[in-house]
Amino acid sequence: MDAKVQRRIQRYGWDKAADAYEAGWKNSLADAQAELLRMSDAGPGERVLDLACGTGLVTFPLAEAVGPAGRILATDISERMVDAIRRTAGERGFTQVDAFRAGAEALVGVPDASIDLVTCAFGLMYVPDPDVAMAEALRVLKPGGRAVFAVWGERAKCGWAEIFPIVDARVTSSVCPLFFRLGTGPVLAREMEAAGFSAIETRRLTAYLPYADDRAAIDAAFIGGPVALAYDRFDDQTRAAAHREYLDSIAPFRTAEGYRIPGEFVVSRGHKDAPGDFQAGDDAA
Numbered sequence: 704m705d706a707k708v709q710r711r712i713q714r715y716g717w718d719k720a721a722d723a724y725e726a727g728w729k730n731s732l733a734d735a736q737a738e739l740l741r742m743s744d745a746g747p748g749e750r751v752l753d754l755a756c757g758t759g760l761v762t763f764p765l766a767e768a769v770g771p772a773g774r775i776l777a778t779d780i781s782e783r784m785v786d787a788i789r790r791t792a793g794e795r796g797f798t799q800v801d802a803f804r805a806g807a808e809a810l811v812g813v814p815d816a817s818i819d820l821v822t823c824a825f826g827l828m829y830v831p832d833p834d835v836a837m838a839e840a841l842r843v844l845k846p847g848g849r850a851v852f853a854v855w856g857e858r859a860k861c862g863w864a865e866i867f868p869i870v871d872a873r874v875t876s877s878v879c880p881l882f883f884r885l886g887t888g889p890v891l892a893r894e895m896e897a898a899g900f901s902a903i904e905t906r907r908l909t910a911y912l913p914y915a916d917d918r919a920a921i922d923a924a925f926i927g928g929p930v931a932l933a934y935d936r937f938d939d940q941t942r943a944a945a946h947r948e949y950l951d952s953i954a955p956f957r958t959a960e961g962y963r964i965p966g967e968f969v970v971s972r973g974h975k976d977a978p979g980d981f982q983a984g985d986d987a988a
């Protein structure tokens with residue numbers, strides 16, 4: 704699919720999803736975000752760029768870690784997400800957080816070699832050219848700086864994955880054609896290596912997405928996430944049919960308390976080489 708169309712679907716889709724996002728996904732993503740924060744190891748005074756920041760679930764813990772002497776640039780393709788993060792930063796007094804709208808592939812205005820740490824939690828799956836986004840991350844990182852990316856894992860291990868074919872069957876262009884690609888096998892680490900990151904470390908985590916009932920599972924999948932734009936255009940009949948199909952697809956994960964849907968996450972960290980770093984293949988003699 705044309706990258707421009709894909710970016711527009713994401714931009715306006717996440718505008719629609721912004722208000723429902725945390726209710727639908729905060730609990731489900733918490734373990735993976737905690738792992739990303741642990742691997743980020745942000746410290747006082749650092750300059751951090753949080754790509755695809757959403758409502759700030761990762762941004763604000765980073766802001767706490769860097770403290771008032773640090774700086775967080777929080778960027779997202781969705782204006783509504785940027786509005787949300789600015790609002791929360793104001794309410795919580797995080798003056799070190801600056802939020803602005805930007806696609807991850809074009810960080811206009813962020814100078815070369817100005818950032819200690821780049822993070823991106825659950826954003827790269829939506830970016831049509833993740834290799835370009837990784838090259839941008841490397842451009843803005845200082846030599847010796849690091850990047851940590853989290854994506855969803857293997858499709859077969861994500862019990863909610865049928866949402867995409869269910870929605871795609873009812874729209875003209877697919878919503879997220881390559882959603883599970885980066886989380887499959889070693890793809891994320893390989894792409895980071897190809898982009899130029901070194902010393903890459905990867906963790907694969909299993910989680911369970913808890914939903915109290917059908918309504919909560921439906922709202923998270925259709926309203927609070929990437930298919931929100933397509934769903935917004937469905938009539939009542941189409942919505943009812945899509946809900947039925949989705950509930951059938953997650954029926955195996957129904958429990959006495961609602962749903963416990965399996966999910967898998969991949970978190971990888973890589974570094975930008977500093978001058979003098981030893982390169983594999985260098986002649987050490």
Ligand SMILES: C[S@@+](CC[C@H](N)C(=O)[O-])C[C@H]1O[C@@H](n2cnc3c(N)ncnc32)[C@H](O)[C@@H]1O
Pocket residue numbers: 710713714717718732736754755756757758759760761778779780781784805806807808823824825826829830831
């Ligand atoms: C699942 S949310 C993740 C938000 C946040 N990082 C978190 O962990 O909660 C995905 C975010 O990616 C953003 N996004 C999608 N495509 C993007 C792109 N090309 N560039 C930057 N952000 C993008 C969406 O607007 C959305 O806020």
